[in-house]
Amino acid sequence: xxDLIINKPYLQxxxxxxxxxxxxxxxxxxxxxxxxxxxxxxxxxxGVKSLSVExxxxxxxxxxxxxxxxxxxxxxxxxxFWIGWTLLRTCWKPSALANLSSVLDDQKMSESFHVxxxxxxxxxxxxxxxxxxxxxxxxxxxxxxKKD
Amino acid sequence: xxxxxxSHPLIQHIIDELLIWQEWLxxxxxxxxNESVSRFVFYYPLxxxxxxxxxxxxxxxxxxxxxxxxxxxxxxxxEYPPVSILIPCYNEGENIRETIEYLLKQEYxxxxxxxxxxxxxxxxxxxxxxxxxxxxxxxxVNLATxxxxxxxxxxxxxxxxxxYLICIDGDALLATxxxxxxxxxFIDHPEVGAVTGNPRIRNRSTLLGKIQVGEFSAIVGxxxxxxxxxxxxxxxxxxxxxxxxxxxxxxxxxSPDMITEDIDISWKLQLAGWTIPFETNALCxxxxxxxxxxxxxxxxxxxxxxxxxxLRYFSSxxxxxxxxxxxxxxxxxxxxxxxxxxxxxxxxMPLQYLLDSHQQVFDDLTPRWTSMLLCITCxxxxxxxxxxxxxxxxxxxxxxxxxxxxxxxxxxxxxxxxAVNGFIKAVIKKRGQRAVWVTxxxxxx
Numbered sequence: 354x355x356d357l358i359i360n361k362p363y364l365q366x367x368x369x370x371x372x373x374x375x376x377x378x379x380x381x382x383x384x385x386x387x388x389x390x391x392x393x394x395x396x397x398x399x400g401v402k403s404l405s406v407e408x409x410x411x412x413x414x415x416x417x418x419x420x421x422x423x424x425x426x427x428x429x430x431x432x433x434f435w436i437g438w439t440l441l442r443t444c445w446k447p448s449a450l451a452n453l454s455s456v457l458d459d460q461k462m463s464e465s466f467h468v469x470x471x472x473x474x475x476x477x478x479x480x481x482x483x484x485x486x487x488x489x490x491x492x493x494x495x496x497x498x499k500k501d
Numbered sequence: 502x503x504x505x506x507x508s509h510p511l512i513q514h515i516i517d518e519l520l521i522w523q524e525w526l527x528x529x530x531x532x533x534x535n536e537s538v539s540r541f542v543f544y545y546p547l548x549x550x551x552x553x554x555x556x557x558x559x560x561x562x563x564x565x566x567x568x569x570x571x572x573x574x575x576x577x578x579x580e581y582p583p584v585s586i587l588i589p590c591y592n593e594g595e596n597i598r599e600t601i602e603y604l605l606k607q608e609y610x611x612x613x614x615x616x617x618x619x620x621x622x623x624x625x626x627x628x629x630x631x632x633x634x635x636x637x638x639x640x641x642v643n644l645a646t647x648x649x650x651x652x653x654x655x656x657x658x659x660x661x662x663x664x665y666l667i668c669i670d671g672d673a674l675l676a677t678x679x680x681x682x683x684x685x686x687f688i689d690h691p692e693v694g695a696v697t698g699n700p701r702i703r704n705r706s707t708l709l710g711k712i713q714v715g716e717f718s719a720i721v722g723x724x725x726x727x728x729x730x731x732x733x734x735x736x737x738x739x740x741x742x743x744x745x746x747x748x749x750x751x752x753x754x755x756s757p758d759m760i761t762e763d764i765d766i767s768w769k770l771q772l773a774g775w776t777i778p779f780e781t782n783a784l785c786x787x788x789x790x791x792x793x794x795x796x797x798x799x800x801x802x803x804x805x806x807x808x809x810x811x812l813r814y815f816s817s818x819x820x821x822x823x824x825x826x827x828x829x830x831x832x833x834x835x836x837x838x839x840x841x842x843x844x845x846x847x848x849x850m851p852l853q854y855l856l857d858s859h860q861q862v863f864d865d866l867t868p869r870w871t872s873m874l875l876c877i878t879c880x881x882x883x884x885x886x887x888x889x890x891x892x893x894x895x896x897x898x899x900x901x902x903x904x905x906x907x908x909x910x911x912x913x914x915x916x917x918x919x920a921v922n923g924f925i926k927a928v929i930k931k932r933g934q935r936a937v938w939v940t941x942x943x944x945x946x
Contacts, residue, residue: 373708390873457747
């Protein structure tokens, strides 16, 4: 039995290793690029006044506050919807399905799959069976395989 | 000669039409359209990230938080009804022995295993036969010719001795307590038609493998939790799901002509009024692709399956029972539109570069507060989802958070392509065409 977790990086080809390295570098650069406004803003809020030009370039502090206000409103709206929906679901229970009363027996299954009930019961007892089909995927034969 | 060519009535008509079009295009409010498209592209993933996140957190506190002490044990049930575990196999010679030997360790008291050999070309049947004569619990259903996974499962359902069926893939390892966790939903809730389990990735040797660990434990799990908190799910996990046989019979079992039989059966059951819970404690260890080509094929198939279901059940959506499925349907459609929009924008970029001033194109790419907030949302989403999921795999949170941050870059790009590719394949697919097995990349072993 192999281990549950398979972690064998040494099995990678050179191309895979190179590809992973390139993606990692590009991804870090992209993350740094998109998080640049956050770093700049942090610096500016901590008193590095020379960063005020960059803060204006990213859209300005006032715009950020407006955006945060809008985001906050949207997130609060989503949360209210979810909580409301959850409460509604807690109070409301699904009604029982009408078809639950019908018990599924071998007769019904045999009719549905167009197989003989006796053949079906024998098949269920067999250790190995071979099933043959027509072109439409319908069962045409169930053969009980005997041990060689 | 040139004068006579232009004075020809047909040419004159074409020129008039072109001038009308030009005028119409000039009058279009391009700025508003451009702004609306940009907002849609930006705000849709942002909005959905919070919808999934809040839904996932609600699910966690409602269903998982209280069960914390139980997570790794065996649930105590009022009864232990017999269960049939079905394993459809096609060319699984390499994995099937391990899968079955692991299954035989199940702690559940009463179960049988039915392995379905779907006309494999390798030694799968020989291995299964050998195992069947060694272990009383194992039976083999050999399909004389290759029929596809759906027909294999239908046949096994017919041959199963139990009302409750658990389906796993031929290369998956089911946790030893998983059956009991799945079955508990059927005992107390007669409206439950199926239960979906919690797949975990086994292979983590490559960057793609590591990202998928994070994706499955966090993103997929969180979306499923949020969908369950809502009340409906888009799909069960085909690799680990349990079914009530009478519910399957009620909806006509799995469809042989759908490329992803798991998405199809989920919609069939829910449209008929059955419910599908998500059992996070039912862990199943699976192998996933670790090459871009394998991943592309797998995701294209999933995308195609989703679109096939959208097309097939469109008319059923207008029934009263289908009311609850509308949000999932609409979300799937918007996701597709989003993927197409992104693709069109990417394709139009060079054109924009040629038409606009170069400065403006680069200005559009400079980071702003909005892109910063999107990145922060991404990081929060990963942190929340990995935090919720951490109990199922110790130290998965801190270990895979580092890899997870590549997810948007690697996966969104792949998913945009596969969504478009899958959509086209689903639309041009011949109606009624049988789905066939695909030999997927199972990573480095």
